[in-house]
Amino acid sequence: MSKKVLVAGAGIGGLATALRLAKMGFEVEIVEKNNQAGGRLNQIKKDGFTFDTGPSFFSMSYEFEAFANDCGIELPFKYYSLDPLYSVNFIDNPKTFHLYRDIDKLAAQFEDIEPGFKQKMEKYLEKSGRLFHDTVDLVIKNNFDSYFAYIVTLMRVNPVHIPVLFRSFWQQVNRHFTSKEARQIISLVAFFLGRTPFDTMAIYTLLSYTEFKHDGYFNVEGGMYKIVEGLVNELEKAGVKITCNTEITGFSENAGKLDALIDKSGKTWKADAFLVNSDAAVFRNSVLKREKFSDEKMARMNWTMGYLTFYIGIKCKLPQVNHHNYYLGSNYEEYSNNI
Template identity: 50%
Template sequence: MTQKALIIGTGLAGLSTALRLSSKGYAVEMVEKYHRPGGRLNLLEKDGFKFDMAPTFFSMSYEFKELADYCGIPMPFEFVELDPLYAVHFEGDQRSYLIYKDLKKLAEEFKELEVGLEEKLRRFLKAAGEIFHDTEHIVIKQNFDSLLGYLLQLTRVPLKHAPKMFYSMWKEMERNFDSFEVKVIFSLVGFFLGSTPFDTPAVYAMLNYTELVHDGYHNVKGGMYKIVEGLVAELGKRRVQMHFGVEINRFEERNDRLSAFIDTTGKRWEADLFVVNADAAAFRGQVLGRKKFSPQKLDAQKWTLAPLTIYLGLNTKVKNMYHHNYFLRRNFEEYAHKIFKNSIKLDKPYYYVNIQSMHNPDYAPPGKESVFILCPVPDLRFKPNWDDAETIADAIVQDLSERTGFDFAAHTESRTVYDPQQWESLFNLYRGSGLGLAHDLNQVGGFRPSNKDEQLTNLYYAGASTVPGTGLPMTVISSRLVTERILNDHGTLS
């Protein structure tokens, strides 16, 4: 007999899980608070411009191929590999640095700052690659039934990697490189995790290996939302229904089983099993009322930085900029230590700029440009009031104009700013945190909220705040792990 799975949320993890379960014979239905699928992997359309709302590139592209192969479908979108990966601009410098995958070209970029960089990089990346391959299948791509099971699994990781669990990524950079600029650039992956390199364990240097050696970074031809559109088209072929404008706030249980979720209108949503693609920690507290996940307990956890995002539609093309750009300053350590708790002024923040129509021309009308700016900022625990969001955005646009020699403000014909309060409201992001729970050692693997509920035997979770972690490929892996759980408990139906 067909079993029905109800998935709460249509983020990438939810869509991927729906595709996997429907491949195994399950009837799948999905509900979503937002007006269109995708979660944070979404599309903003305004004044004739299009904008990727949050993610603009990804690594580990082979995880998407694994998803397609698992479900027996052709790849529903086309990758575009980035090389150079991105450009980095330091305050006060007259030039920017292009980050190439080719280590000889990369070393040439920094020849005046770092002697022998190619040799240093090869040594550093060799060690980072060993960490990645020694942990990928033991830790990253595993379900854990208990904390003890997780700790026992860790004993299979070669002991030589253990020291890097106990000192920071920044310390790892200091052990390998001399120049400030090189240390900063190769520790930016700490910010990709929504944290800082001073708080991120050195083991995450493995991400430098994924970006420079293992797979690199990719965009999608036609824009990142093509991922969502491709998956939704496949789900449509399988008659997976999606309902939008639905927010779940209550539940019914019977004999340790979830019998229904109830939305804010009072409508009951029934199924045989349920998958929550909302924040796995916050949902347990806010909807299920679990004391372990009360606001006080959640606020004591470490969360990733919140997003302040700016979407600019320009009336002309931008010259002399790369597709992906980071704008940094010289107060790196001070800024990293103070930004989380809102103890530094946001008049000169660090930020990322993506010229979206450079690789995807249809994102802007002919002769015009679509620009996305992301500034990681304190979450709502530390900065609850964002009345100054437009002022901060003004300062970022002004700084960008001064550092590039192009007047972005003068050429802006469309502008939208989303602050952490709006991100929280749109996608139920806990305290506006952009990527959910951070990746401290006590918040990863078996320490992370499980993808199987502790009390309700037919309730599961997929997405950022459960295993294995944040980022687009991680959520695809999350869909595989939760599907393994479900098939183990309920079986394959076809």
């Protein structure tokens, strides 16, 4: 008989892992606290409008292709490349900057404000690219259980990158560009990490390479939630059941080993193995009651930022608005530090 795995959480991480496990021959079941799958990658339908609520584009499309390949399926959604990647407006500059992947088209917009932009950008991307390729397998795709393990791994990274470890994203960008516009536009990607260019390590300038050179950004035909619908459909075909409106709030142990998860209504969910897709720290605090994640310790932790999001439906097209638009004021650093 195959072993049973219970997945707590039907975010994209839970869904994708559940499908991998099902394809490997495990019996898999998913419980989800919300009323539909998707987690942060979700959808609201209201008054005839449909909104993607979280992610609006993705990078590293080859990871999706590898996932489909590993599972022996056709990728259950269609995606297309974005170019420009996004557009940026400044309060004190009437020009809208479009972030084209074509370096000549990109550079043409900076001619008057950043002399030599093309050469500077090529040099910056060359450095970011080396950072990406020297760290992707060693650091980015690895899991670290402790600071010690992280530091030991960093020490194995090509030593040419050591100075970068001691700089912020903003400092690294400033070494390459002089104009306010170029500096702010190129450092915007740090916000995608839930941090700011001022408190993000320069190692993450590798994201500039992933944006402009490596793979770019992609949208999904019919909206991002098609990813979730496609995965849910594949899971159904693989016989995986998803039970929504079921929040795990407790657990039971047998001889020091996790034996079952318990939901809010008191129902016990037994399995041979458990996979938790919930935010790790929150789950350790509120469900597993780990001392290291007590309320006091959680309050002292340094969290990435949250989002205030408005979903606005309009019944016409706005030609002056691109697919992704940034509007920057005159207080970039102050805003970053206060957010």
